Amino acid sequence: MAAALGAVALLATVWELYKAAGPAQGWSLGQTRILPRTSDLAMPHTWDMLQRLVEPITGARDAAPLWRAVLDAGAVSLGIAAVGWAIGVGVGLLIAVAMQRLRVVERAVLPLVILSQTVPLIALAPLVRSWGSRLEIGSLEWAPWMSVAVIASYLAFFPVAVGALRGLQSPSAIQTELMHAYGAGWWTTLLHLRAPAAVPHVLPALRLAAANAVIGTVVAEVATGLPGGLGRMILELANFAGSDPAKPWAPIFGAVVLGLLAAGIVTALGAGLARFRRMEASA
């Protein structure tokens, strides 16, 4: 906690130092801007951004303070991201187990899993929305937020599938042969040897998946225009970049906090698996 606060303080200090001492026009390499301008439009003071958070979001009489609006939007996005994360983790684990079980599945599916992450979100978002709107599962009607959750899960399943596969394959031949000698079948081996061995690989994958789910949710909200969440708020508040420069930063802070929160929640969930976590493999 102290470390996190220290990191925020450090970031704010660097921001203000650059704003005070950096080149006013920034620095460009050819047409590409490498360093930002230091004007109040491009980089508002940290205290201005903080102060903007406690002021009302609009001039309307009953307008909520900006931080409250960001919090509400963040809660909506977090809910969608959680659904996307759960679907992504479920699908990722299933794919990993299938890939471990059948070599042929691994050969067929693993390249597709990797290929799936090269499809740009901008192409995917309208497709998912279009398929979703035609889908009818019993009495369940497809709601726009579900498209966003699906896109989030699409980004979340990847690290889980890859991480879990590595984990499930991590027991050495001598261990699997011992299970074999005990007469243990595939299912028993999975439950008692492979699954526990996979935990150190899966935990960091789950955290990565959480971060991906949050990014996927925010980007998909922007792409599909889903109201209520942080992505849409980023799009809406971009309107004020010229006239109220501190305002568009609020939902961006919200997204950062959301990502940290999601990773934190997943870490807390992982504490229940601490018994199997002799050492954590790097993702």
Added chain:
Amino acid sequence: MTRTIWKATAAALTAGLLLAACSDGGEETAPAASGSAGELTPVKLQLQWLTQAQFAGYYAALDQGYYEAEGLDVEILPSGGDIVPQDALAQGEVDYAIAWVPKVLGSIEQGAGVTNVAQIFERSATLQVAFADSGIESVADLEGKTIGSWGYGNEWELFAGLNKAGVTDFELVTQAFDMLGLLNGDIDAAQAMTYNEYAQLLEAENPETGELYQPEDFTVIDWNVEGTAMLQDAIWADTERLESDAAYEETTVKFLKASLKGWAYARDNAQAAADIVTAAGSTLGTSHQLWMTNETNKLLWPSTTGGVGTIDEAAWDATVAMAMETVNETGASIISAQPPASAYTNEYVEQALSELTAEGVDVVGEGWSPIEVTLNAGGA
């Protein structure tokens, strides 16, 4: 050998699964089947951007119960960065869509079966804005300048103007959704809608004076004046369903009738309409929302076509001609041939207008004049 066969089988299986997953679009049910008496017909309307007063008429019609009175249960879907309204319509996701004519002409040539059933905006709202001291006062002055545009089909009036003025040497920059490019000096002339981005400029503080920017700080190029304005917001319907589904035709007339009534409400009650849009989930500031309502009203009222929503043949032909002739920086144009006759029809809007006139609704707004809106800092 066996391994290769396994691989091939697995690949074939996977491909088959993917195909099966993709081919569920053949038999979707029409969302707006005719409802029996007393039941509301569900209708989905796809907007082309976020909830804002650009669409005040539809939100007013919803809020004032005009749709319900016509037996329609209308759901208004705002759009985001990547949703193309005419595509959503052509794929049967929605029943009607709002989109600019030149953009849809391109989609129609690509095979989208959609029909313009009401031309809501009679005038163009697109400006190219520069600082007054930049020396840019006409299209010809854009020679050698950095010009901003959002792209994605929003750039065609600009290109038509540049083509007409014979300007060929310029740098085109893709503009963000804010006006910082112009304010920071990265862009010499930035694209702006009268109802939104132009107001953003007037809500920003001029660092030289410490006051808000004033209209005289800028020069604007107005495509209506330059003669390269193209038709913008129109209501589009599904061509095939118009031809084969009598209930959908009926729904179309009702939908247009209630929508136009909503626009008349927005004309006569600008402040109330702005408040309705804000209540529908727009986070724009109070003065900005009212400005947008007022500027949008100017695009419809007074109607010069005999009734709001009527598609003026001359304006349509001009837009089509420009869509065929205008070339962008890569030498491409929007369409290569005349659109099919099904691309627009006044059949439904005329029916809606005659019903509205019979009810005593003013569909021309001859005596209407815009209100004065004072923009506050940040649009508050």
